[in-house]
Amino acid sequence: MKPLLKVENVKKKFGELVALENISFEVFDRECLGIIGPNGAGKTTLFNVISGHMRPTEGRVFFDGKDITGKRPSELVKLGLVRTFQIIRAFRNMTVEENFQAVGGDYEGIMKELGLWGKRNMVAKNLSQGDLRKLNIGLSLTTKPKLLLLDEPFSGLSPKECAELHAVIDHLKERGVTMVIIEHKLKELFSHVERVLVLNYGILLCEGKPDEVVNDVKVIEAYLGDGYAVA
Numbered sequence: 669m670k671p672l673l674k675v676e677n678v679k680k681k682f683g684e685l686v687a688l689e690n691i692s693f694e695v696f697d698r699e700c701l702g703i704i705g706p707n708g709a710g711k712t713t714l715f716n717v718i719s720g721h722m723r724p725t726e727g728r729v730f731f732d733g734k735d736i737t738g739k740r741p742s743e744l745v746k747l748g749l750v751r752t753f754q755i756i757r758a759f760r761n762m763t764v765e766e767n768f769q770a771v772g773g774d775y776e777g778i779m780k781e782l783g784l785w786g787k788r789n790m791v792a793k794n795l796s797q798g799d800l801r802k803l804n805i806g807l808s809l810t811t812k813p814k815l816l817l818l819d820e821p822f823s824g825l826s827p828k829e830c831a832e833l834h835a836v837i838d839h840l841k842e843r844g845v846t847m848v849i850i851e852h853k854l855k856e857l858f859s860h861v862e863r864v865l866v867l868n869y870g871i872l873l874c875e876g877k878p879d880e881v882v883n884d885v886k887v888i889e890a891y892l893g894d895g896y897a898v899a
C-alpha cells in the first residue's frame with residue numbers, strides 16, 4: 669500500500685536546539701494516527717514541518733507521492749493537506765456563517781453535519797469552546813482535505829463537548845478523511861487511533877498500537893509515569 673504521507677529523516681534545529689532528530693514515518697490512506705509525548709517533545713514542530721509552516725533543517729516530506737518539502741501552507745491546502753484553521757482575530761467578530769462565507773466553498777451541508785446550522789447567526793467569539801472547535805474543523809472541511817492535522821482537539825473541552833467532538837471525528841472518518849492527531853488526553857485519542865507515535869526530546873521513542881505503547885517501558889519512563897491507566 670502506498671502511503672498518503674511520508675516523512676523521511678526529518679530534522680529540525682532551532683539554533684543549537686534539536687527539536688526533531690531524524691524522524692521517519694508513514695501515514696496510510698484513511699488511517700487515523702496519534703502523536704503523543706511530553707511537553708516540548710517536538711509534536712507541534714512536526715506539524716509545522718508537515719503543514720509547510722516551517723522548513724525542515726534536513727529530510728523530506730512526501731504527500732500523495734509528491735515531494736512537498738518547503739511548500740507553502742496555501743499550496744498544501746490545494747493539494748489536500750490541511751491543518752485545522754484557527755479563527756484569527758478579525759474573524760472572531762463575524763458570525764459562524766460569515767466565517768464560512770469568507771473561506772468560500774460549499775458549506776451548508778458541512779454546517780448541518782457538524783451541528784452548526786442552528787448557530788449560524790452567532791458571533792464566533794460568543795461560541796462555547798466545543799462549538800469553536802467544530803467551527804475550526806468545519807472551515808477546514810470546506811477545502812476538502814485528504815489529510816487533516818488536528819493539534820490537541822480535545823484540550824479544554826468539557827465531557828459533553830468531548831462527546832460531541834468524538835462524533836465529529838467519527839464523521840470525518842466516514843467522509844474518508846485521513847487524520848493525524850496530537851493529543852495529551854489519551855483516553856479520548858485512543859478511541860480513534862489504530863497506531864500511535866511517541867516523541868520524546870525530538871526523537872521517535874516508539875510506534876505501535878495504543879495498548880502496545882502504553883505498556884512500553886521507555887514510554888512509561890519518559891511520559892506516562894508508573895501509576896498510569898487510560899481511565
Ligand SMILES: Nc1ncnc2c1ncn2[C@@H]1O[C@H](COP(=O)(O)OP(=O)(O)OP(=O)(O)O)[C@@H](O)[C@H]1O
Nearest residue numbers: 682685686687705706707708709710711712713714
Ligand atoms: N520557533 C521556535 N524557536 C525556538 N525554539 C522552538 C520554536 N518552536 C519550538 N521550539 C522548541 O522546540 C522544542 C519542541 O517544541 P514543540 O512545541 O514542538 O513541542 P510539543 O511536543 O508540541 O510540546 P507541547 O506538548 O507543550 O505543545 C521545545 O524545546 C521548544 O521550546
